[in-house]
Amino acid sequence: MESDLAETLLQAPEYLQAAINHFIKEHDEEPKPFIWKADSDDIIATIGRGHRMLEQTTSARRIALDL
Structure with a gap:
């Protein structure tokens, strides 16, 4: 996935957004809010x-x- 994301950086922004969304969907089954420490x-x-x-x-x- 990381190499896919790197390749996507060279393409249009909508492809990057789609790759990020796909990564989140695949890897974040139990999301937790980010808390600044x-x-x-x-x-x-x-x-x-x-x-x-x-x-x-x-x-x-x-x-x-x-x-």
């Missing part, structure tokens, strides 16, 4: 750290490729 400020800080790490990694890769 983290503070919103913690989530935003984590996303910020992720962006900074990605930028550092991308910058380092660009420098290495220029050599």
Whole structure:
């Protein structure tokens, strides 16, 4: 299913939505509500750290490729 979903990402959005719906129908027989346990400020800080790490990694890769 994961490879199907990856292929669907390259197609029209309606195909992606259909794949997601199919996955949920097949794998979620006893759904439970999602409950946020983290503070919103913690989530935003984590996303910020992720962006900074990605930028550092991308910058380092660009420098290495220029050599």
